[in-house]
Amino acid sequence: MTDSAFAVVRAGALTTVQDLGRAGHAHLGVPRSGALDEPALRLANRLVGNPEGAAALETTLTGCAVRLRRAATVAVTGAPCPVTVDGRPAAWGAPVRVPAGALVEAGAATHGVRAYVAFDGGVEAERVLGSRSTDVLSGLGPAPLADGAVLRLGAPYGPAPAVDAAPCPGPPRELVLPVVLGPRQDWFTPRALRTLATGGFRVSAASNRIGLRTEGPALERARDGELPSEGMVLGALQVPPDGRPVLFLADHPTTGGYPVVGVVPESHLPAAAQAVPGTALRFAPRHVR
Numbered sequence: 001m002t003d004s005a006f007a008v009v010r011a012g013a014l015t016t017v018q019d020l021g022r023a024g025h026a027h028l029g030v031p032r033s034g035a036l037d038e039p040a041l042r043l044a045n046r047l048v049g050n051p052e053g054a055a056a057l058e059t060t061l062t063g064c065a066v067r068l069r070r071a072a073t074v075a076v077t078g079a080p081c082p083v084t085v086d087g088r089p090a091a092w093g094a095p096v097r098v099p100a101g102a103l104v105e106a107g108a109a110t111h112g113v114r115a116y117v118a119f120d121g122g123v124e125a126e127r128v129l130g131s132r133s134t135d136v137l138s139g140l141g142p143a144p145l146a147d148g149a150v151l152r153l154g155a156p157y158g159p160a161p162a163v164d165a166a167p168c169p170g171p172p173r174e175l176v177l178p179v180v181l182g183p184r185q186d187w188f189t190p191r192a193l194r195t196l197a198t199g200g201f202r203v204s205a206a207s208n209r210i211g212l213r214t215e216g217p218a219l220e221r222a223r224d225g226e227l228p229s230e231g232m233v234l235g236a237l238q239v240p241p242d243g244r245p246v247l248f249l250a251d252h253p254t255t256g257g258y259p260v261v262g263v264v265p266e267s268h269l270p271a272a273a274q275a276v277p278g279t280a281l282r283f284a285p286r287h288v289r
Contacts, residue, residue, distance in 0.1 A: 003069050004121070008149045009103060010065035015145040016134035016209075017125045018116075019055040025129055026254045032234060033135040033250050036209060036273035037114055040078035043168060044118035047075035047095045049160040054122030055132040057145070059115045064145060065105035066117075072153065073120040073160045074098050077168055079112025079274060093168055095160040112171030112274040121154035136209050137251040171274035175203065175281045177247070177264045179237055184227070184259035188239070192219040196245070196261065197285050204244075205277035209251040211238075212272050214281060218243025219261065229255045235264040237283075245283075247272055 008015075018041065021034020035041035035058055042052040057064060063081055068074075073095050076083050083090045084105045090096045098104055106115050125132040125142040134141040142151075185193065201216035219239050232238065236248040238258045247264055249272070262285060264272070275281070 004153045004155070005069045005150050006066040006119070006153065007069065008064070008145050008147055008151070009067055010105070011145040011147050011149070012059050012064040013062040014060040015064040016058050016136070017055050017123050017142045017145075017151070018058040018133045019131055020053040021133050021250060022129045022131035022140075026231070029138075029254050030129060030140065031135060031137060031251055031254055033131065033133040033141065035116065035133075036250050037078050037116065037270040039270055040114070040116045040168065041118075043166055044075045044077040044116040045122070047077070047093075047160060047163065047166060048073045048118045048120040049156065049158045050118060050120060050122050051157065054118070054154075055125060056116050056118040056123060059106055059117065061113055062108050063106040063115060064117070065103060067103050068098055068100055070153065071100045072098050073156070074104055075118050076106045076115055077118075077166070078115040079109035079171055081109045081115050082107035093166045094163060111276065113276055114273055119153050120156040120160060124152040124154045135251050137253065169271075171276070172271050172279065175271060175275045175279050177268050177272060177281070177283055179262035179264055179283045179285045181262045181285050182260075185261050187221060187223055187259040188261055189220045189222045192221070193261075193285065195219055196283050199283075201245075201281040201283070203275045203277050203279040203281055207277065209249055211249055211252055212247040212275070214244050214246070216244065216281075219245065226257045227259055229257045232256045232260070233263060235266055235269055236260045237262045237264060249273060
């Protein structure tokens with residue numbers, strides 16, 4: 001029971017290893033990946049004494065449970081959820097000292113989508129192109145967690161800081177996303193751009209780490225046909241043939257042939273990653289001057 005690792009007891013709906021991603025490889029067709037709610041990952045790591053970019057677990061909706069094989073300091077951030085150690089309630093959003101052999105569980109999110117579980121020393125998955133992140137689109141990085149899997153932990157970096165409470169914004173009740181129009185807004189009619197600004201959109205249950213899909217009015221095209229494939233950036237708001245925008249998140253493809261009506265600034269993407277299906281969504285288009 002003294003090896004530096006943990007065993008997965010309950011993997012949950014989708015739990016992956018994530019750090020800050022593998023930036024700089026889009027020209028090779030490799031998306032950045034990494035934590036969808038980057039501030040929550042950074043906070044979890046600070047709480048356990050890790051560098052902010054250490055690898056942790058990203059859960060989806062239903063949480064996960066792991067049994068530690070060494071004593072560790074653990075912190076859970078992101079979507080609020082019940083945290084227990086061997087069935088006893090423990091703090092969310094704070095460092096918790098857990099003995100070897102104990103079962104740590106991050107339960108189902110009470111609101112929001114993704115929680116982050118950090119351990120002192122970080123998750124020591126194999127690095128691929130400089131990152132330990134799981135990329136669900138390309139398959140790079142460690143596989144999503146499965147019941148019975150064992151993952152290694154690194155050596156602790158130092159003592160966890162003493163904190164009374166860690167500020168952490170809650171998941172949005174309504175999602176308002178600014179959109180910098182372009183590069184292909186000319187592919188849409190003036191009516192479509194008004195619809196983008198005034199339409200009653202909602203977050204679709206078909207959303208995932210690749211993109212946030214929307215439900216609501218369709219954006220009307222001003223021309224027929226499709227574009228040749230071109231580069232896609234994080235935050236691109238791509239419009240497929242059904243006219244309903246898709247917001248590209250961390251595991252998005254690096255190229256695509258559907259027109260991009262605008263781009264959502266990266267600082268607003270963590271809120272998008274925490275928006276549950278059915279969340280009201282408004283876009284606030286603006287032109288670049």
